[in-house]
Amino acid sequence: MDAESLGHHTSSRFDADLERLRGNVLQMGGLVERQLQRALAGFVDANFQQLVTVVREEQIVNELERAIDEDCGRILATRSPVGSDLRLLISILKSNADLERIGDEAEKIAAIAAKRSGRDLPQDDFVELRHMGEVAQSMVHDALDASARLDAKLALDVIRRDRVLDEEYDTLQRQSVARLSEDPRGVRRTLDAMWVVRALERVGDHAKNVCEHLIYAVHGKDVRHVPLEDAERQLNENAI
Amino acid sequence: MDAESLGHHTSSRFDADLERLRGNVLQMGGLVERQLQRALAGFVDANFQQLVTVVREEQIVNELERAIDEDCGRILATRSPVGSDLRLLISILKSNADLERIGDEAEKIAAIAAKRSGRDLPQDDFVELRHMGEVAQSMVHDALDASARLDAKLALDVIRRDRVLDEEYDTLQRQSVARLSEDPRGVRRTLDAMWVVRALERVGDHAKNVCEHLIYAVHGKDVRHVPLEDAERQLNENAI
Numbered sequence: 483m484d485a486e487s488l489g490h491h492t493s494s495r496f497d498a499d500l501e502r503l504r505g506n507v508l509q510m511g512g513l514v515e516r517q518l519q520r521a522l523a524g525f526v527d528a529n530f531q532q533l534v535t536v537v538r539e540e541q542i543v544n545e546l547e548r549a550i551d552e553d554c555g556r557i558l559a560t561r562s563p564v565g566s567d568l569r570l571l572i573s574i575l576k577s578n579a580d581l582e583r584i585g586d587e588a589e590k591i592a593a594i595a596a597k598r599s600g601r602d603l604p605q606d607d608f609v610e611l612r613h614m615g616e617v618a619q620s621m622v623h624d625a626l627d628a629s630a631r632l633d634a635k636l637a638l639d640v641i642r643r644d645r646v647l648d649e650e651y652d653t654l655q656r657q658s659v660a661r662l663s664e665d666p667r668g669v670r671r672t673l674d675a676m677w678v679v680r681a682l683e684r685v686g687d688h689a690k691n692v693c694e695h696l697i698y699a700v701h702g703k704d705v706r707h708v709p710l711e712d713a714e715r716q717l718n719e720n721a722i
Numbered sequence: 723m724d725a726e727s728l729g730h731h732t733s734s735r736f737d738a739d740l741e742r743l744r745g746n747v748l749q750m751g752g753l754v755e756r757q758l759q760r761a762l763a764g765f766v767d768a769n770f771q772q773l774v775t776v777v778r779e780e781q782i783v784n785e786l787e788r789a790i791d792e793d794c795g796r797i798l799a800t801r802s803p804v805g806s807d808l809r810l811l812i813s814i815l816k817s818n819a820d821l822e823r824i825g826d827e828a829e830k831i832a833a834i835a836a837k838r839s840g841r842d843l844p845q846d847d848f849v850e851l852r853h854m855g856e857v858a859q860s861m862v863h864d865a866l867d868a869s870a871r872l873d874a875k876l877a878l879d880v881i882r883r884d885r886v887l888d889e890e891y892d893t894l895q896r897q898s899v900a901r902l903s904e905d906p907r908g909v910r911r912t913l914d915a916m917w918v919v920r921a922l923e924r925v926g927d928h929a930k931n932v933c934e935h936l937i938y939a940v941h942g943k944d945v946r947h948v949p950l951e952d953a954e955r956q957l958n959e960n961a962i
Contacts, residue, residue, distance in 0.1 A: 544947040555812055563804035572795055575815055666906040673899060707784040
């Protein structure tokens with residue numbers, strides 16, 4: 483099964499079903515990606531308008547999540563797909579939950595930022611979070627790109643990046659713990675940064691999950707809980 | 723569609739498939755429930771043996787997660803289920819991820835506890851966490867019980883309890899923030915408690931998700947992101 487043959491089959495109605503479904507998934511993905519961007523920008527720049535938009539978009543994301551699941555159920559019931567088509571539907575059902583949770587984490591960041599902006603604190607661009615934010619955002623972006631192009635190689639690259647994110651997470655949390663002991667007056671600021679770092683780590687996990695589901699859809703391989711090197715070898719045997 | 727008619731149909735092979743699948747789900751549920759119990763007990767009593775068991779069981783949980791998803795895919799491909807059978811399979815695919823993450827959160831608690839026990843700190847039974855731990859554990863227990871008995875009423879009760887958990891979460895986190903400012907020497911202890919409280923809040927969310935998936939399986943109603951009162955009304959109309 484190679485990626486190109488996915489989504490191409492004899493039933494043109496089924497094709498239309500899958501196209502509509504994938505369009506909704508990509509729309510939802512685009513929304514949560516923007517939520518994350520806005521939440522981080524709003525946190526760093528204390529831009530209240532960005533934060534309001536993140537919260538407002540939550541409802542659209544929730545509605546899309548419901549619509550996508552409902553559509554998956556309807557297609558499964560009416561088309562009884564098998565093989566790669568079935569795998570694609572299962573992977574969409576699974577990824578849908580991960581995308582929605584990326585949106586949730588963005589909202590958590592926005593909520594922390596909104597509280598900060600209400601406290602009239604001195605300007606603080608949280609420079610130490612910048613790189614981790616960029617890595618997490620790139621993972622979400624590329625997980626969606628991989629989903630759009632059924633690109634298992636890119637998906638594997640995103641999974642690889644999750645290690646970098648986890649290392650940055652550990653470093654930043656260690657620094658925060660030290661700072662809490664040394665600077666009790668800066669407790670609020672340090673905790674805010676810690677929660678954002680935690681949310682970014684979760685975002686990375688969900689982007690990784692989306693990529694694992696995609697690899698299952700494309701190659702029928704379940705690479706969850708498999709060491710990265712084994713996953714790479716398995717996929718190389720499939721000549722991705 | 724009432725609960726009793728779920729799982730009863732003409733194909734006895736299909737019945738056998740579903741029974742095996744549900745057996746695996748309940749086995750996995752039982753495992754993560756024990757992981758959570760042991761992680762909390764190990765955290766409070768600094769019982770290292772409990773913690774080792776939590777980590778050792780992770781692999782079994784991961785294998786069950788893979789086996790359950792694979793089985794769902796196989797049943798969908800070979801039996802082309804519709805109606806309540808299809809909904810049950812979709813709900814198992816979804817709940818599977820939530821159960822695995824409850825196990826993940828238990829492992830996070832165990833990891834914090836293991837680090838503490840390596841630090842040779844004074845005895846500390848974290849009495850302030852006890853009630854929240856009990857609520858989270860009861861939610862997991864009853865979510866599994868509801869799944870075993872296809873009991874949407876109990877599922878709704880678990881969803882209701884998630885509000886209590888969220889309130890306790892807010893209270894405990896506020897107390898921790900105050901403590902961090904007042905007692906810089908106790909930073910490590912306070913942070914450990916904060917991370918456990920966070921893990922428990924996530925456990926409650928996943929137990930709630932399992933219950934929402936179950937209500938979808940039993941009644942075909944998607945009660946995610948719906949205010950609790952509306953979900954209750956919807957289900958009352960179905961006379962659960």
